[in-house]
Amino acid sequence: MTSQGTRNASQGTLNGKVALVTGGSRGIGAATAVRLAREGADVALTYVNGKEAAEDVVRTVEALGRRAVALRADSADAEEAAGAVARAAEAFGGRLDVLVNNVGVGLLGPLESLSVGDVDRVLAVNVRGVFLASQAAAGRMVAGGRIITVGTCMTQRVPGPGGTLYAMSKSALVGLTKALARELGARGITANIVHPGPVDTDMNPADGPYAEGQAAMTALGRFGTADEVAGMIVHLAGSEYATGGEFSVDGGHAA
Ligand SMILES: NC(=O)c1ccc[n+]([C@@H]2O[C@H](COP(=O)([O-])OP(=O)(O)OC[C@H]3O[C@@H](n4cnc5c(N)ncnc54)[C@H](OP(=O)(O)O)[C@@H]3O)[C@@H](O)[C@H]2O)c1
Secondary structure, eight states: OOOOOOOOOGSTTTTTTEEETTTTTTTHHHHHHHHHTTTTTEEEEEEEEEEEHHHHHHOOOHHHHHHHHEEEETTTEEEEEHHHHHHHHHHTTTTEEEEEEOOOOOOOGGGGOOOHHHHHHIIIIIIIIIHHHHHHHHHTTTTTTTEEEEEOGGTOOOOOOOHHHHHHHHHHHHHHHHHHHHGGGGTTEEEEEEOOOOSSSSSTTTTTHHHHHHHHHSSSOOOOOOHHHHHHHHHHHHHOOOOOOOESSTTTTTT
């Protein structure tokens, strides 16, 4: 799942912190959960269908000496999206230090093919769920709190047709992040957004039908790994002064 060293969790930069990663059962979210644990955090993660995969990540975190809990919470459901924050905090004594808004739906397609239902579903998961989770987290966080959201390189450069709905939804998160930074800065809480390029996950396999073209769009000429994106997310979880920022981990897709 991740190949980052064998450092003991007790030596980490996030010792004693509690983190929630939405969509932590696979891909970038799972890699982030494990990296957070390596830095000493206890980790709650949400999933919607992948119970076994989520439990697998829980076992990996526990093997690193940290506590973990998997919560079934559908980000498309407003109550569940917000409620996951309270459930995560309650699982670890009431505190929450880090929220990673990782869940996202990658629905691409020609403009004329996208239905009202598609628009509602993508906005519910990619925007409303992120807003509600951030709102709930901000209500619990104290100084030192971190909200890190996963955007996409397509907020900076849309390389071809088919991305209207996805790019629109993820672009809303840039505005949300900047506004959160302004609103929460006085309380010592930061908000940042990470923009991955093409990353080899179930959502976008590096051997998928459009993979070659995506790799060619990057300066490095290759897909990234979930662990490479997780590295930036976890760096921001430990960063004091970065807020309101957009951080690309995209192999130069936007260059
Ligand atoms: N992969 C890329 O190339 C790429 C590029 C740019 C940005 N991103 C963004 O990075 C984030 C993670 O993507 P990924 O590639 O790691 O995706 P992924 O491999 O498809 O994993 C998605 C994760 O989110 C969970 N999930 C999906 N819908 C959910 C819902 N409604 N409620 C709760 N959990 C849900 C899944 O849980 P289950 O196991 O239960 O299904 C899984 O843990 C997304 O926001 C995506 O837009 C990805």
